[in-house]
Amino acid sequence: MTKLQTFWGSFRMSLLHFFADPQWIIPNIIAPFIFTVVALVLFRNVSGSVALYAVLGGGMMGMWGNTLYGSGFALAFDRWNGTIEYVLATPSRLVWIIAGRSASNAVLGLVNALAIVAVVVLAYGSMFAVANPLLFLLALILTLASLSALGVVFCSAFLLSRSAQVMTNGLEMPIYVASGSMFPIALLPLWSHPLSLSLGPTWGIDAMRYAADTSYTGLGFGYWTDLLVLFASTIAYLAIGFWLFMVVEKKVRRDATLTEY
Amino acid sequence: MATRPEKAITVSELRRTYHTSKGIFRKSRQVVEAVKGISFDVEFGELFGLVGPNGAGKTTTIKMLTTLLTPTSGTSKVLGYDIVRDVVEIRRRIGIIFGGERGLYYRVSGRENLRYFADLYGVPLSKRDKRISELLEMVGLSDRADDKVESYSRGMKQRLHIAKGLVNDPELVFMDEPTIGLDPQAARDTRAMIKQLVQKGKTILLTTHYMFEADELCRRIGVISNGEIVALDTPDGLKRFVKDISVIEVEAFGVVDADITALRQRSEVKTVSANLDGERQTVRIQTPKGSEFIPEVTKILSGAKIFDIRTKEPTLEDAYLRLVT
Amino acid sequence: MGMTLGDWPPYRIFWSSAKFAFKALFSWLRPAMWLTQLLVLPLFQMAFFVYLSRFVNPTATGVAFIAVGNALQVASFSSIFAVCNLTSEEKWQGTLTPLIVTPASRFPLFVGRAMFQILNGMATIVVGFFYASMVFGVDMSRTDFLALAVVILVTCLAMTGFGLMLGSVGLYMRTAMIIANIFLFIGLLICGVNFPVTVLPTWLQPLSYAIPMTYGTIAARAAVQGSSVTELAPVILQEIGAGAGSIFVGYLLFLGFEALARRRGAFEEF
Secondary structure, three states: OHHHHHHHHHHHHHHHHHHHOHHHHHHHHHHHHHHHHHHHHHHHHOOOOHHHHHHHHHHHHHHHHHHHHHHHHHHHHHHHHOOHHHHHOOOOOHHHHHHHHHHHHHHHHHHHHHHHHHHHHHHHOOOOOOOOHHHHHHHHHHHHHHHHHHHHHHHHHHHHOOOHHHHHHHHHHHHHHHOOOOOOHHHOOHHHHHHHHOOHHHHHHHHHHHHHOOOOOOOOOOHHHHHHHHHHHHHHHHHHHHHHHHHHHHHHHHHOOOOOO | OOOOOOOOEEEEEEEEEEEEEEOOOOOEEEEEEEEEEEEEEEOOOOEEEEEOOOOOOHHHHHHHHOOOOOOOEEEEEEOOEEOOOOHHHHHHHEEEEEOOOOOOOOOOEHHHHHHHHHHHOOOOHHHHHHHHHHHHHHOOOHHHOOOEHHHOOHHHHHHHHHHHHOOOOOOEEEEEOOOOOOOHHHHHHHHHHHHHHHHOOOEEEEEEOOHHHHHHHOOEEEEEEOOEEEEEEOHHHHHHHHOOOEEEEEEEEOOOHHHHHHHHHOOOOOEEEEEOOOOOEEEEEEEOOHHHHHHHHHHHOOOOEEEEEEEEOOOHHHHHHHHHO | OOOOHHHOOHHHHHHHHHHHHHHHHHHHOOHHHHHHHHHHHHHHHHHHHHHHHHHHOOOHHHHHHHHHHHHHHOOHHHHHHHHHHHHHHHHHHOOHHHHHOOOOOHHHHHHHOOHHHHHHHHHHHHHHHHHHHHOOOOOOOOOOHHHHHHHHHHHHHHHHHHHHHHHHHHHHOOOOHHHHHHHHHHHHHHOOOOOOHHHOOOOOHHHHHHOHHHHHHHHHHHHHHOOOHHHHHHHHHHHHHHHHHHHHHHHHHHHHHHHHHHHHOOOOOO
């Protein structure tokens, strides 16, 4: 049960840090918010549940951004702080420490998303209805889990290479495009579809749209298939993350590079 | 681990080499041998000191023993566990206290810092909060426990470091320069706490470059220089290295580097250490000749104004200087 | 080096300031990051809005409008984000005080830091147009390249001036990061990048016209259609005006900050 204790302790510490400086969430909201408003303007002559698409997309982008930044910086923060050696010296496996942080970042991503939704709804005045709130919520929770797990993979990948910040900046835009946050991935070139489909949250947002809009067709596999893939992707990411962290831990002790930045 | 091991720490021919590369476009690789094959033991309940100049390999050694670094070659057992293979077992049972400002989460309270590390060490939930309160009491931070660490003074942060290093009730504690940067009172309190820990039966491996501290606290001292152990003995044993010499201590003004060089060139002089900054300069000359040599010293330093010149008994610091220069 | 900063002629201060900003940018970035910003970000930002517009309106003119607009907007990272953060970088790194206490002539110092970002911005836009035509099929057969080159140059200069002004505003605030973030992307909404400014509410439009890039997008599209420099002169002059105005305001703010900080005796405590 110490794994759970580590996970929860890490989750809690990460949230405490957020509450110590909540204003740092603002930069993470700006881009998705502006993109959402641009989308709403572009959609202005289209009929249908436009607001839903744009807002859902914006919220998802907010969650993605937080996951990426949070993961990329998860251990960088410890490096700057000088706490990394102490964290490494504990008997807890690094992967559980990062999983806790990643989960807290995903949850904060939800706060991001809600903030974007609130501002857009207030500014634009357009409300949208969700046809099936319970199914929507289930899809949302599983998407958060998938994002957290993906965050663990990112974090370990970033640790194996020093350019975490480069990758964080570099990945944000491509993921907004590839995950079909605001437009169907069918529009993208065929060769990119496998990439898009390998991202759990692509299926998650598809499921959320099914739950929100009964006339939605989307990827074409239906809500429950989406959820299944989402769940499977989470497991897959965790497995990859586990393995990568084992590699990281060995490398860190061999090369002693983690403490430099 | 069926039986209790004989020694708390055993180190055998431990070696650690670093590879560094410089430059962006034309990388040049350098090989640095930080630790060149050291061997020593630490007994249970002992306060063992590891002293040496900066860059001697103390920190590298401690990092290897605390499983933060794998050695390039050699073996070592901590509490009977191998430092390469049994990492988790060792980490559970040891505590780590590295000095300095960093290493704490500033934006949360002291109590939260302790709680986090207690969780990472897997301290059972039933014991955790009680132990945290006891530790805070022990280091005198109970009334500031719920304030953010960024509001703590340097001394308070160090006390929190100590509490953090004991959160898992370790039987062996590693301390790397625990009193560095502390004001005299805080340093004294820290040393008192360290002695208390030994009285409670804990084993401690301490690094420091304050010789008087090592002399006061340690039962045995290993002197490390340039990656190798050049001496290992009790403080009195080490002082025997310099029993044949006296120290001439000079307080002066106007001594220049050329004077020091001239002193060093004399065959009767073993070592010279000098602090030439400021108005009151001190020069310590180790020589077997004792007070006989004073006229020579006065002659060599004739260009300076000498306030005081006297012979002294050699200290551990002198022994140390003798060993590392 | 013998001479102190106060003895240097203005052009030397300008260039050394620029070199410092370049080094400062790279001291914590690596070339890989610069290349990401130059090559990767424009492609995907453009892709996002192009695909979004294809979803809404699959006509070629719709795509061309957005692609050209975004090709220009991608310079914001250099001219706005990087420049705006230059000053706060200096604040945090503690290099602002040494700069301010020199008797060096202020204006070249103020502007020189942005030199590299101007060049960087132009390179980014060129890459953007490359993507627009090669990847997203924008028809550039009728383009007046001289006119387009002038538009790109003026836009970068003017937007960098705008960035310097934002940086000066940032000196008064605890963090320029939020301003930098907002203005990095706001162009997408109000500078006629993805849709004409006329679509926006009337109360918002004056803000659009205060930003040089708004004129840039109009001029760039016209140049791609074949308009010459002389035909575009009025718009280009308006853009220069907006840029000059920003630099002027920014410079005043910079001097004002310096005076305020000197009175209070603290530069880095803001």
